[in-house]
Amino acid sequence: MVEFKGGFNSFLLLVFFLSFNIVLFVHGQPLSVVSDYGGNTSQIQTYIVHVSKPKGSNFLGAEDLENWHKSFLPNSTLDTGEPRLLYSYKEAIGGFAARLTPEEVRAMKKMEGFLRANPSQRFELQSTYTHNFLNLSTLFGAWSTSNSFFGEGIIIGVLDMGIHLPHPSFDDEGMPPRPKGWNASCNFQRPSCNNKVIGAQTFKYGPSTIPPIDKDQGHGTHVAGIAAGNFVDNAEVLDQALGRAAGMAPKAFISVYKVCWIDIGCDSIDVIAGIDQAIQDGVHILQMSIGPKPPLPDSFGMDDVAIGTYAAMQKGIFPCVTAGNYGPSQETLGRAAPWDMVVGATTTDRRIRATVTLGNGQEFHGETAYLSNTVIDKFLPLVFPGSGGQSDQMTCQNNSLNEINIRGKIVMCYVGRGTENIKKGDAVKNAGGAGMIIMNFLPNGFTTYSTPHNLPVSHVSHIDALQIEDYFATNSEPTAKITFGGTIFGVRPSPALAAFSSRGPAKYNGNIVKPDVTAPGVNILSAWPVEVGPFPSGLKTKTFNFMSGTSMAASHVSGIVALIMSKLKNDNKRKWSTSEIQSALITTANTFDLDGKPMFDEATYRNSANILQRGAGQVNATNAMDPGLVYNIESDDYVAYLCGIFSNNSTVVQYFTQNYTQDCTRSISGDQLNYPSIGVPIGSNSSRITVSRTLTNVGDAREIYNAKIIEPPSVKMDLSEYSLSFTRLEQQITYSMTFTMTGAHPGSGVYEQGELSWVSDKHTVTSPIYIAF
Ligand SMILES: *[C@@H]1O[C@H](CO)[C@@H](O)[C@H](O)[C@H]1NC(C)=O
Ligand SMILES: *[C@@H]1O[C@H](CO)[C@@H](O)[C@H](O)[C@H]1NC(C)=O
Ligand SMILES: *[C@@H]1O[C@H](CO)[C@@H](O)[C@H](O)[C@H]1NC(C)=O
Ligand SMILES: *[C@@H]1O[C@H](CO)[C@@H](O)[C@H](O)[C@H]1NC(C)=O
Ligand SMILES: *[C@@H]1O[C@H](CO)[C@@H](O)[C@H](O)[C@H]1NC(C)=O
Ligand SMILES: *[C@@H]1O[C@H](CO)[C@@H](O)[C@H](O)[C@H]1NC(C)=O
Ligand SMILES: *[C@@H]1O[C@H](CO)[C@@H](O)[C@H](O)[C@H]1NC(C)=O
Ligand SMILES: *[C@@H]1O[C@H](CO)[C@@H](O)[C@H](O)[C@H]1NC(C)=O
Ligand SMILES: *[C@@H]1O[C@H](CO)[C@@H](O)[C@H](O)[C@H]1NC(C)=O
Ligand SMILES: *[C@@H]1O[C@H](CO)[C@@H](O)[C@H](O)[C@H]1NC(C)=O
DSSP: OOOOOSOOOSOOOOOOOOOSOSOOOOOOOOTTOOSSOOSOTTOOEEEEEEEOOOTTOOOOSHHHHHHHHHTTSSOSBOTTSOBSEEEEOSSSSSEEEEEEOHHHHHHHTTSTTEEEEEEOOEEEESOOEEOOOOOOOOSSTTSOOTTTGGGTTOEEEEEESOBOTTSGGGOOTTOOOOOTTOOOOBOOOSSOOOSSEEEEEEESSSEEOSOOBOOSOOHHHHHHHHHHOOOBTTOEETTEEOOOBOOSSTTOEEEEEEOEETTTEEEHHHHHHHHHHHHHHTOSEEEEOEEEOSSOOSOSTTOHHHHHHHHHHHTTOEEEEEOOSOTTSSSOOSOOOTTSEEEEEEOOSOEEEEEEEETTSOEEEEEOOOOGGGOEEEEEEEEOGGGGOOHHHHTTOTTTTTTSOOTTSEEEEEOOSTTHHHHHHHHHHHTTOOEEEEEOOGGGTTOOOOOOOSSOEEEEOHHHHHHHHHHHHHOSSOEEEEEEEEEEOOOSSOSOBOTTSOOOOOTTSSSOOSSOEEEEOSSEEEEOSSOOSSSGGGTTTOOEEEEESHHHHHHHHHHHHHHHHHHHHHTTOOOOOHHHHHHHHHHTOBSBOTTSSBOBBTTSSSOBOOHHHHTTOBOOHHHHTOOSEEEOOOHHHHHHHHHHHTTTOHHHHHHHHOOTTOOOSOOOOGGGSOOSSEEEEOOTTOOEEEEEEEEEEOSOSSEEEEEEEEOOTTEEEEESOSEEEEOSTTOEEEEEEEEEEOSSOOOTTOEEEEEEEEEOSSOEEEEEEEEEO
16 A cells, blocks of 8 residues: 655665554454343343334434433443443434343333344454564555545545554645534544544543544554555655655545554444444545454344444445455355445565575575574574474474473474464574474465564465475474565565455355455555664654554555545546445456466465455456446345345344334345345255346446356356447446256355456456355
């Protein structure tokens, strides 16, 4: 996201050491506690209570609503004097958050208007790996922002840890005045909000006036910088001017909602409060790199945050969320609702190289962020404490190395999550080790990190790890050295799917393909709140730093959505619905990498990423701003979809719609939703399925599109028409597509993929096809 043009005049290398975990999370409540309101009847918990307004009631204002919500509570304060009511939600859901015992909730069940109570859940921010600044460089500078008005006039609501306001990425130089009528609060005082950061609010078990400072966690600052960091001229490191930095939408406004905390993570009652406030403030995009940790959801129906983003979507606000960092296993998605834009993470073509050379001359290129002047350039003995298979020693846990003589040696250690790897390095160093080779396990594949270690380290892929292990096992006096190669560009294959990126399918969303798209999310450079060392004097607030995770990927997409919105606005075009913007992003994504080969999956040796892993592929900002045709989803269609998902259960649909007279008069299956990707179930008894889709022309008035089909191996695809001739803007054409099984049923649980593209002289509109057998 950070683009630096010109001015490269020195080789800079800068490392600082993180001594904290990015976020310490308390384990959350199970995700689908419905019938039982928790085990211990006397224990106070926080609940989200859904209630239905009495028929014909018309509350005058927020106060009325709050009093009505309070009427459900036994009394207004706990014995401790704390208030019971934490939030009275206005927009995001129909209900409130309160402190209650399970017993009290049970009593509430009998009250008129009560619908449901869920214990609140704890979420986490979706970056698992923190990294350090090493070298400012061009990263995805190819994103075209030139004809997009840089996101001007668009407001991105960032729900996260807060922001480091003094960072020059959030300076308002060159920013237009705030939108008319914008009236969000700003909890910052000196300095206060400006024309870049136009709102700053805080939520922790109730609205708070604390400034939403992102002091040292960095996550909120980093994602805000990726989405909408302003141009930073002469971004400098140790007084060296390096050029210009910017986020995806450098002229978009940012409104900050601090809903995540180092001690509790992100509580669902605060996340919903953030959404509630963002809707009332009038943001255009919800940037939410917040997701569940295991146990991952198996239904979005009971996920109150999905209900909140549904409400936002109904108001035209675009929810952009993370796939999660729980790959490479299947079914590891944290979010899967059709109205949420779910983003997976890919690598870029850059590595910070640290090369391992073995005594026999074999070389392996790994990664680090270690200072070059202290590398190990002579061969030292190589030692593998875990060679006997003891798991503590294999992963170099602290104190597991005490019995082993590693003094002056290079130590082989298997990888851990995030900052664990820095601790392994410390353990090795404390035990006298000279260096460390971090080795990926099989599921970590080729995804490596430029982590700031305290000793010479090279992080290598699994396939390299096996060869190093083999050399170790077959040599009586194994040796190795580690040399530093600096920043390498043009690494292939790229972009490639990160091993950690969560993968589909989501078995509970009616075969809607998720994740939707991928975006850069490994070693991404963006704004950072704290000074960096070991020579911190030169940096002050112009600090940039690396982070990885689907958090970084989602914030790229938030920025691109701002570009699309501002382009439409400045071109005086019709405002697109959130589903039309989703369509533009999905139908123009690339499944091919920079060499034109299918996107590689870093969790494997040689497989390309499939539709369940990368969705429609890498988002392409230039293409998405001019998609030609879009698939729109009407409000009624979402209701019909929900009715289908919840088997005509109006009660559940009422939670989503906040319309307590809502009936399931129409019900459709997921494949019939006018979604841009097409997921179809072919059961053992249904060999043929027909779906229909409607396209809206947003390209040239007159344009002819011809169908191009890639059929799945076991399925024939037939279209009702093979050519679509549009003669005016906004014209809609509906086609249908029949999927017929050509041979024997491949077996339940098997899936196949295909593609349908509508191709004109100017546009290619591609729907990825997913068949679930
Ligand atoms: C229930 O919670 C109360 C208050 O926290 C505690 O004193 C009690 O031991 C708990 N009972 C059980 C069975 O866990
Ligand atoms: C509120 O109600 C609870 C039980 O429902 C009771 O234990 C508590 O004393 C009451 N608090 C006040 C201030 O009345
Ligand atoms: C702006 O918000 C404040 C409180 O946050 C409120 O008192 C005021 O009436 C609002 N003004 C407008 C024009 O909405
Ligand atoms: C390792 O353990 C020792 C002793 O228990 C402790 O002093 C040291 O801080 C630990 N090191 C790390 C990196 O956790
Ligand atoms: C930093 O990036 C520049 C520009 O690509 C490159 O020439 C240089 O080698 C890099 N420096 C280091 C220390 O990696
Ligand atoms: C976007 O797509 C266009 C055309 O398909 C291609 O030329 C371009 O390289 C892509 N851009 C990126 C950043 O992938
Ligand atoms: C739900 O009801 C509609 C209309 O009554 C009906 O067409 C549809 O088949 C029902 N769906 C399910 C899953 O029962
Ligand atoms: C509908 O869903 C609600 C909430 O989950 C549940 O209480 C109710 O029993 C369901 N109704 C039917 C008919 O399944
Ligand atoms: C609520 O649902 C009913 C039944 O579907 C519908 O007629 C009505 O228009 C809806 N009201 C709102 C405000 O959406
Ligand atoms: C498929 O059809 C057979 C025979 O008609 C029936 O016994 C079976 O339950 C059906 N399976 C499904 C999944 O509908």
